Amino acid sequence: MHSENNSWILSAQCPSRLGTVDVVTRFLKEQGCYITELHSFDDYRGGQFFIRAAFLPEQADFNGDDFREQFTARASAFDMHFELTPPDYRLPVVIMVSKTDHCLNDLLYRYRTGQLAIDVRAIVSNHPDLEPLAAWHGLPYHHLPITPETKAEQEAEVRRVVEESGAELVILARYMQVLSPELCHHFAGRAINIHHSLLPGFKGAKPYHQAYEKGVKLVGATAHYINDDLDEGPIIAQGVEAVDHAHYPEDLVARGRDIECLTLARAVRYHLQKRVFLHAGRTVVLTG
Amino acid sequence: MHSENNSWILSAQCPSRLGTVDVVTRFLKEQGCYITELHSFDDYRGGQFFIRAAFLPEQADFNGDDFREQFTARASAFDMHFELTPPDYRLPVVIMVSKTDHCLNDLLYRYRTGQLAIDVRAIVSNHPDLEPLAAWHGLPYHHLPITPETKAEQEAEVRRVVEESGAELVILARYMQVLSPELCHHFAGRAINIHHSLLPGFKGAKPYHQAYEKGVKLVGATAHYINDDLDEGPIIAQGVEAVDHAHYPEDLVARGRDIECLTLARAVRYHLQKRVFLHAGRTVVLTG
Amino acid sequence: MHSENNSWILSAQCPSRLGTVDVVTRFLKEQGCYITELHSFDDYRGGQFFIRAAFLPEQADFNGDDFREQFTARASAFDMHFELTPPDYRLPVVIMVSKTDHCLNDLLYRYRTGQLAIDVRAIVSNHPDLEPLAAWHGLPYHHLPITPETKAEQEAEVRRVVEESGAELVILARYMQVLSPELCHHFAGRAINIHHSLLPGFKGAKPYHQAYEKGVKLVGATAHYINDDLDEGPIIAQGVEAVDHAHYPEDLVARGRDIECLTLARAVRYHLQKRVFLHAGRTVVLTG
Amino acid sequence: MHSENNSWILSAQCPSRLGTVDVVTRFLKEQGCYITELHSFDDYRGGQFFIRAAFLPEQADFNGDDFREQFTARASAFDMHFELTPPDYRLPVVIMVSKTDHCLNDLLYRYRTGQLAIDVRAIVSNHPDLEPLAAWHGLPYHHLPITPETKAEQEAEVRRVVEESGAELVILARYMQVLSPELCHHFAGRAINIHHSLLPGFKGAKPYHQAYEKGVKLVGATAHYINDDLDEGPIIAQGVEAVDHAHYPEDLVARGRDIECLTLARAVRYHLQKRVFLHAGRTVVLTG
Structure with missing residues (x-):
């Protein structure tokens, strides 16, 4: 969301305990790293930082590389997993559709105009x-037709x-096939x-038709x-749009x-800006 | 939503067919009724106007009364149910809480300041x-305690x-008892x-706790x-509010x-302005 | 907004007086026209219907053509200007950028996928x-460079x-030149x-920079x-987006x-669906 | 916004330089303070942290008190102004209306139900x-009538x-008098x-009337x-609401x-949660 092309990003999580912030911020200070934005959250119920x-x-x-190597020792004392992302990093992605x-x-x-820092490697x-x-x-386009017989x-x-x-x-941009549990597992997270x-x-299937049947006054989308x-x-992320009685299912689709x-x-932006953390089946999104 | 205190409201519904608008608007013209706002919708799938x-x-x-009497004949030819609501009408309500x-x-x-044209008769x-x-x-307050034994x-x-x-x-303004099917039926619509x-x-029960478990990024309310x-x-009507990982169930409640x-x-406003029509388990809300 | 590809649209305005609705709806009835959606508004202050x-x-x-011809006589008695738009009408447009x-x-x-019923004739x-x-x-592309000297x-x-x-x-889709008063006048409405x-x-100029200076918490757009x-x-139409202190002008632009x-x-959709009426320097938009 | 009744809040600002985060977080660690939520922002253009x-x-x-005393020495080395706010703090306010x-x-x-941690001392x-x-x-109510003569x-x-x-x-909750420059200055911030x-x-004056004249499609409010x-x-903070042609000024007011x-x-909530920082005529609101 904010101007950060020239910033490095350090993102990390670990079990909750005293000193989790300090182990990060003290190291950054020692390394001469000037913090432009910092956000931490300690989930006291989940016990994760x-x-x-x-x-x-x-x-x-x-x-x-030196940063990573040196920080690893300190991080490991906190059982902390971290990622260091360089400025101008563009996330390599495959889009499925x-x-x-x-x-x-x-x-x-957004890719073509640089508004989203992704590097589209292929479309499937x-x-x-x-x-x-x-x-x-x-962009390379892989046409991979599918039938029940050829699914595997x-x-x-x-x-x-x-x-x-x-x-x-992998970005599933309205890929209308149900992935097998194996592929879901493979791509998890x-x-x-x-x-x-x-x-x-x-x-x-057909959520807009379900929404029409229920006569809802809001429809939405979930990433x-x-x-x-x-x-x-x-x-x-979730978004929402107001609708009314005059929207038939095909109108809701539109x-x-x-x-x-x-x-x-x-x-996708939250993800590539390293704002999204996965823990215990939920996300923490540090958007601040 | 709009200045209508000095307007009469004619609201009606009937099965779809040619001439449904005309039977209303022609009569209004003949009676010297100056239309300030008109909205009609024909649900071609439901077959209702x-x-x-x-x-x-x-x-x-x-x-x-004369208007009602005279319009009845014409309306009945279309199997049309209608309501005529005078200006400055205040809907008598009971609020349950x-x-x-x-x-x-x-x-x-909103009642006290006249922002909502209701006449609160009692609170239960x-x-x-x-x-x-x-x-x-x-306002009269009826304290009617309930136990499983005394529910009926x-x-x-x-x-x-x-x-x-x-x-x-009847407005159920966070009345936290499950109504019996009989009472639901009695109050239907x-x-x-x-x-x-x-x-x-x-x-x-406890929708905000369910929402927390699912890690949703939007919570909402449905009337x-x-x-x-x-x-x-x-x-x-439905409304929505953005939330994040830092909202525990009690925060979502707040x-x-x-x-x-x-x-x-x-x-309630849509209802008392006669904007809401019930048909086939769904509503048509003419908000325009 | 709604499924209307197969509907004709009759849109009209005239000075306020008794019978303005009736002159339209009675004619539609007589012509065997089945109304699927109707919306009227009488601006009692502006005195326009x-x-x-x-x-x-x-x-x-x-x-x-017959419809237009026959309706003209009745409409003129009310000083009514009207437009009749056939189903599947696609509005011819030029886009300037x-x-x-x-x-x-x-x-x-939206044009390519038929989501917006425009027929793009040229881009300037x-x-x-x-x-x-x-x-x-x-699409034809007219590159028409401009300098102060060649503006006319x-x-x-x-x-x-x-x-x-x-x-x-004509759609000015971020055309960053100030049109001359003559061209403004020529394109008015x-x-x-x-x-x-x-x-x-x-x-x-530079509204996002102005917004940054003022420290606003919402930015928006106006068509x-x-x-x-x-x-x-x-x-x-107007839309709005939340922003905060961390959005520098270039972030607001993004x-x-x-x-x-x-x-x-x-x-553009409201316009081509004939929902927008111009009167006395303001619009009436019948979105219902 | 979040459950924080049992948290202390340390809020601070100072000129930008290396180590501003560390001076805060290291001290918190040393004092055995467990950070549940942390947010910092460095305005590189304004040069303030x-x-x-x-x-x-x-x-x-x-x-x-000990915390304040001990932290003061470190903070002053950074020219840092800070506030320490205890849990369950309720901000004493006067409301003008x-x-x-x-x-x-x-x-x-919100005051009566504890939803807003204010302590209303008086209404003027x-x-x-x-x-x-x-x-x-x-609550004490001070009726202080005003005329041009008695304004001072x-x-x-x-x-x-x-x-x-x-x-x-002081909360000006629709106090419809223009404060003198002296009083503005006295209450600044x-x-x-x-x-x-x-x-x-x-x-x-009369912003809704101005909005009507301009035919805007959104009205809003600014705190x-x-x-x-x-x-x-x-x-x-700013908020916004959609309106249309049918809203006359009195409707916009409503x-x-x-x-x-x-x-x-x-x-007010942002303020009392110490999320709002004033600097150079703008606010930084750390809402995260």
Whole structure:
């Protein structure tokens, strides 16, 4: 959300105890790292601590590898897992999609104009339709059709493409296939899906039709990590849109497009800015 | 929502067919009724037509009873049910509440200052706590305690109070008892409840605790008519509020109060302005 | 907003008087036109009446020209201006843009996928940068550079392109040139501009920088018709986004993009659905 | 916003330099203070650093005065101003009001139910109308009428009441008098006003009438600190509400009430939770 292209990000989590902040901030001070933004949260019920610091090294010869190596000793005393992300980092991603293209179009626009610091390595689809859009952006497009019989093979191919691309995140931008439990497990915490309802409401197929049946006055979208239980993964972001009686299911589908795009893009941004922490099936999102 | 204190309201619904608008608007013209706002909607799937007209009679001797009588003949040819509501009409209501008082306080403030055209005839509670608040507003307070054993009696008493009060609407402003199916049925379409979640999500007890468990990023409130199926009645209005990981269940409870008040007040306003139509288990709300 | 592709739209306005609704609805009835949605508003202060009806002709041989001809006589008795818009009508537009492409990209996406019923006839820009985007959509791109010296000529050229294209609406999708009073006057009511502030706040140049200076906690966007007084034209739609102290001007610029796109698209949709009426320097938008 | 009744709050600001976070967090660690939430922001353009820490002392005999004394030496080396706020602290306030009572009613409700940790010491009004409301809450009500001739005296009396009450904050809850520059200056940074527009738009009198004239589609409210320049003080919070052509000025007045209440209450909450920092005519609000 904020100007941070020239900041390093240190993000970490560990079990709660006295001194968790100090072990991070004291080290940053010692290393001559100037903190521009800091946010920590201690979940006293979950017993877990989360911290995110954006900083500028004052030394010209600041070296990330050295930082990591030296901090590891201190962090390990706190059982702390941390990540150090350099400035101008662009997250390598693979986008999966079917025929519906509004989320893909939105992501590619933000990618092309640098508004979202992703590096799109490939687009995977079970349909050929969106190949021209990929081509215009100069991106490889893998058309991997799927049938009940070929599902296992197709998913193996998906895994291979993702692996070879070097992607660190898979974005399911309205990929309309139910992933197998194996693939869900494989991608757990490394894939973000957009579901077109306010989860846990209207899980599963045709959420807008369910919403119409119930006569709701708000529809929404949920971006969440994939985990073993489909449509139950940890929620990262949610958005909402007012509707009324005159919206038939197809109107809700149309109406929901914008909020799906915005919610997915927001979740991806939080993720790549290292604002999202996964713990005990829920997320902590340090947006401040 | 709009200045209409000096307007009459004609609201009606009937099965869809050619001429439904004309039968209303032609009559209004003939009667010298100046339409200030008109809204109709024809639900082509449900096959039902809805209309609401706000108008000013041009004749000084306009008489509502005559209007009703004369329009009845025309309306019946269309199987049309209609209501005529005079200007400055104040809807007689009974408010039911337990111990939680934010919705009651909000409704009484709007009542006292004339912001909501209701005429509060009585407050019914299963607890004595809110009697002073009622007293300050000069309102009768019926403390009707309830136990599993006395539920039938208590509900009979509730019905008696409502009946004798002449109330046309019962407002369940965080009344924390599950109404019996009989009472639900009795009040169907004549009672508005506020539920502290975005229905159909988090039905039943402790919705904020359910929301916390799921790690949602939005909480909401739903105002709906009571019908036979608790928490499944036709939705009138919904509101939403952003939350994050730092909101424990008790924070969500606190956070949700404002949106509960606003959503309930909005639904009551729509109802008394004759904007809400019930048909086939859903609502049409002509807010325009 | 709603499914209306197969509906005709009759929109009209005239001075306020008794019978304005009836003259429209009676005629529709007589012509066998089945009204699916109707909305009228009488501005008693401005003394002007507005109406919009969506309808389906029951006769297979319904003829728009005949309808117009026959209705004209009745309408003229009320000094009523009306428009009849056929189903599946796509509004011919010219889009003007400079270098900033988020609004253009958004409009072209909605155009390409049929989400916005516009027929883009041409794109006009004072810069060559966005030609590839136009080319990919197969659209003519007129690069018309401008300098203080050539402004008059350039604007004449703009007018010529618009005229020859047959466009009924010009969309200023972040066209960063101040139009001359003559061109403003020429396009008055036929051109929609997106301004990146909540007008009348932060008029003129660099509104996000102005917003930063003031330390506002909300930024917004305004879509309005062009009229003689720049940035003062009648407002059609406004949107808003929360920001905080950590948003420097360049962050506000980034933050505002989405709301600019959404607000402009919404205004164009209202316009082409004939929901917007211009009267006395303000708009009436019948969104119901 | 979050459960913090049992947390101490340390809030501080100082000129930007390396080590500002460390001087705070190291001290907290040394004192055995367990940080539950921490947020810092370094405004690199303004050259000022802001930090807020919520913490729980691990020692049973933790003493705030000792903490303050010991931290003062370290803080002064950084030119750091800090505040230490104990758990369960309730901010002493005086509320000023005229005849319009929605904000007062809202604040008193939150006060009475403990939703807002304020300790209302007195209510000051230039009208007698709201005395009964104060009386019901058992609060002293100072009716201090004002005329152009008595303005100086009345303001002196206001100052006296505030002083004697021990209030640390004055809340202008729709007090419809223009404060003199002297009183503004006296209260600068210690008084929060609610203005019924999105400042800097529609400054001065009758903002809703101005909004109507401009035909805006959104109205809003702004809570800001008083400073020397009326309606130009540093903004703390803003809220917004959609409106349309059918809202005449008196409808906008009605429509805006809820958002005024919510915005003012939010600003007061931020203030008493020590989330708001004043610097260079702007606020930093650490809401995280």
